[in-house]
Amino acid sequence: MPCRAFRTAVDDRLDGSPDALQLVQAAPHLRRCPPCLAWVVARHAYRRMMQRLGDAVVAPLDLRDRIRGVLQREAARDAQRPNA
Numbered sequence: 345m346p347c348r349a350f351r352t353a354v355d356d357r358l359d360g361s362p363d364a365l366q367l368v369q370a371a372p373h374l375r376r377c378p379p380c381l382a383w384v385v386a387r388h389a390y391r392r393m394m395q396r397l398g399d400a401v402v403a404p405l406d407l408r409d410r411i412r413g414v415l416q417r418e419a420a421r422d423a424q425r426p427n428a
């Protein structure tokens with residue numbers, strides 16, 4: 345399974361709970377793909393942090409544009425990798 349498809353498939357399952365992290369970490373893709381393993385851990389931590397913060401934090405107005413720029417650069421980098 346390509347990395348992009350794997351990440352899309354598991355993203356909704358990473359709800360911040362320890363059970364969800366264990367379930368996703370058992371996926372065969374992660375045994376041979378360290379970048380996706382790092383992505384899963386970071387994504388899980390992000391979801392967990394957002395759950396804890398709830399609505400208490402208001403993001404700066406330019407945050408969406410900055411995140412979009414990072415995601416676009418990452419997508420361009422993934423598109424250049426042979427197994428992305």
Ligand SMILES: [Zn+2]
Binds near residue numbers: 346348350377381
């Ligand atoms: Zn991968």
